Amino acid sequence: MEFGPFLLLAVMEGLVGAAVLALTASGLSLVFGVMRVVNVAHGEFFMLGAVAAWFVSQWVPGPPGLAFAVALVACPLLVAGLAALADGLVLKRLAYEPEATIIATIGLLYILQQAALSLYGPEARPVPPPFEARLQLPWFGWSGYKLFVIGAAGAVLAGLWLLLSRSRIGLVMRATQVDRETATAFGIDVDRVYAATFALGAGLAAIAAVLIVPIQQAHYLMGGDPLLLSFIVVVIGGLGSLRGTLVAALLIGLSDGVISTFFEPTLAKILATLLVALVLVFRPQGLFGARA
Amino acid sequence: MLTLEGVDAGYGRVQVLRGLSFAAQAGEVTCVMGRNGAGKTTMLRAIMGQIPLTAGRIALDGQRLDGLPAHRIPRLGIGYVPQGRRLFGPLTVAENLEIGLMTRGHGARTRERVLDLFPRLRERLGQTASTLSGGEQQMLAIGRALCLEPKVMLLDEPTEGLQPSMIALIRDTVRTLRGMGVAVVLVEQRIEAVLELADRVAFVETGQVAETLPAADLTPAAPQFARYVGV
Numbered sequence: 224m225e226f227g228p229f230l231l232l233a234v235m236e237g238l239v240g241a242a243v244l245a246l247t248a249s250g251l252s253l254v255f256g257v258m259r260v261v262n263v264a265h266g267e268f269f270m271l272g273a274v275a276a277w278f279v280s281q282w283v284p285g286p287p288g289l290a291f292a293v294a295l296v297a298c299p300l301l302v303a304g305l306a307a308l309a310d311g312l313v314l315k316r317l318a319y320e321p322e323a324t325i326i327a328t329i330g331l332l333y334i335l336q337q338a339a340l341s342l343y344g345p346e347a348r349p350v351p352p353p354f355e356a357r358l359q360l361p362w363f364g365w366s367g368y369k370l371f372v373i374g375a376a377g378a379v380l381a382g383l384w385l386l387l388s389r390s391r392i393g394l395v396m397r398a399t400q401v402d403r404e405t406a407t408a409f410g411i412d413v414d415r416v417y418a419a420t421f422a423l424g425a426g427l428a429a430i431a432a433v434l435i436v437p438i439q440q441a442h443y444l445m446g447g448d449p450l451l452l453s454f455i456v457v458v459i460g461g462l463g464s465l466r467g468t469l470v471a472a473l474l475i476g477l478s479d480g481v482i483s484t485f486f487e488p489t490l491a492k493i494l495a496t497l498l499v500a501l502v503l504v505f506r507p508q509g510l511f512g513a514r515a
Numbered sequence: 516m517l518t519l520e521g522v523d524a525g526y527g528r529v530q531v532l533r534g535l536s537f538a539a540q541a542g543e544v545t546c547v548m549g550r551n552g553a554g555k556t557t558m559l560r561a562i563m564g565q566i567p568l569t570a571g572r573i574a575l576d577g578q579r580l581d582g583l584p585a586h587r588i589p590r591l592g593i594g595y596v597p598q599g600r601r602l603f604g605p606l607t608v609a610e611n612l613e614i615g616l617m618t619r620g621h622g623a624r625t626r627e628r629v630l631d632l633f634p635r636l637r638e639r640l641g642q643t644a645s646t647l648s649g650g651e652q653q654m655l656a657i658g659r660a661l662c663l664e665p666k667v668m669l670l671d672e673p674t675e676g677l678q679p680s681m682i683a684l685i686r687d688t689v690r691t692l693r694g695m696g697v698a699v700v701l702v703e704q705r706i707e708a709v710l711e712l713a714d715r716v717a718f719v720e721t722g723q724v725a726e727t728l729p730a731a732d733l734t735p736a737a738p739q740f741a742r743y744v745g746v
């Protein structure tokens with residue numbers, strides 16, 4: 224293949240990664256922004272979404288499209304419910320103390336991972352895509368499903384944006400993010416806001432996983448990469464800034480796709496980590512974050 | 516009526532309020548005076564449920580407030596204008612007011628009344644709160660609390676650092692509230708303002724209300740001012 228089409232292919236592959244990363248990272252960013260909790264178990268919620276999608280694909284009869292539709296709704300809800308439970312059982316009891324919650328979510332990471340290993344096993348298993356369609360370009364053919372992933376992720380992110388900027392729950396979340404005590408003095412039940420935020424953050428990771436699992440198999444250790452990349456994105460974009468998260472996800476996802484295609488996936492990770500180091504040194508508030 | 520009886524409260528192991536008793540009546544302005552660090556802000560925070568009591572009780576019209584989850588207290592009709600304003604800075608003026616309206620489920624009518632009281636806010640509804648001038652920020656802090664249609668209004672040094680025209684506007688607002696039958700608790704350090712506005716004055720010293728007097732019994736030369744405020 225010539226360079227031009229090859230680059231186009233790399234960019235398109237990168238866009239798929241960027242779309243899924245934007246979803247996952249916006250969940251991490253939201254939880255950190257509103258709750259000041261660094262959720263180390265975020266990648267495990269992603270993994271649970273993928274594993275749950277595999278179970279759904281086994282249990283729901285009929286065409287793969289139906290099982291996929293069920294998984295796209297049910298798995299994020301299930302994972303969000305689990306996250307709300309973890310919030311009430313663990314984080315709330317630690318009074319959301321930043322250091323304590325880091326340790327606690329590391330513990331949660333291992334619990335969820337081992338639970339998946341016991342229930343799901345060590346195998347990597349594919350989930351059939353909901354439909355087979357090929358997008359035929361003059362130079363190469365491309366999976367229509369990947370195009371769907373980009374579109375679906377874009378739609379969910381647009382919905383998230385509307386939720387945060389236009390809805391009452393979004394307003395309440397933003398007020399809580401600014402000043403938890405004053406929010407309480409105006410009748411906001413911060414415990415409920417935190418449970419909802421933690422659930423939403425985990426649910427976003429699960430949606431990303433359900434979307435990606437027909438392309439990338441479900442495995443109990445699959446949470447590591449999304450966690451690392453989400454951290455990179457959140458640091459570069461600026462902690463707690465959703466716009467920064469989206470821009471950084473696009474940047475990291477695209478460059479990851481392009482560099483992985485032309486060179487090595489490892490090089491892509493090295494460069495991304497280097498970029499994080501540079502941002503931390505020269506612009507610690509992130510590219511879009513407000514100065515603390 | 517808002518009452519505090521024998522309240523002990525503080526921060527962790529540091530006790531600040533020591534058997535504090537206080538009352539505020541509907542349709543009256545009760546001014547709270549005392550030196551820096553006497554515990555005035557801590558008293559208001561205890562009323563709002565932001566710090567737990569270790570002894571004593573707080574009640575509004577006979578209903579116990581202490582022990583309630585903090586977010587339930589404003590819903591009973593207590594509007595709070597904290598020291599330093601504590602606006603939601605990145606949110607717009609309209610959104611800050613919306614938070615106040617949501618507290619007790621008030622709607623457009625209440626919002627209009629508040630905006631009629633502070634027309635400057637109406638011109639700036641879409642503006643981010645942190646970009647307002649100091650005086651406008653204080654109007655918004657008061658307006659946000661008025662959106663609760665409160666029975667009790669707690670104002671913690673609302674005129675601190677403001678220019679005279681703004682101070683006059685805030686004093687007018689306090690009088691309006693009194694006229695509406697609200698129980699106003701006003702932490703204020705300026706003697707002339709207290710003498711002009713107050714029905715009652717409570718002097719706070721080391722976490723206690725040391726003395727409460729009708730404002731009519733006080734003059735600028737009253738010994739209480741020298742003793743508790745240090746002028």
Ligand SMILES: Nc1ncnc2c1ncn2[C@@H]1O[C@H](COP(=O)(O)OP(=O)(O)O)[C@@H](O)[C@H]1O
Pocket residue numbers: 526529531549550551552553554555556557558
């Ligand atoms: N968050 C806090 N943690 C610990 N001590 C505090 C805190 N806030 C206030 N204090 C202490 O409580 C005492 C009373 O403070 P405060 O109620 O703010 O006084 P005032 O409003 O009368 O100036 C002071 O000694 C102050 O240092």
Ligand SMILES: [Mg+2]
Pocket residue numbers: 555556557598671
């Ligand atoms: Mg004070």
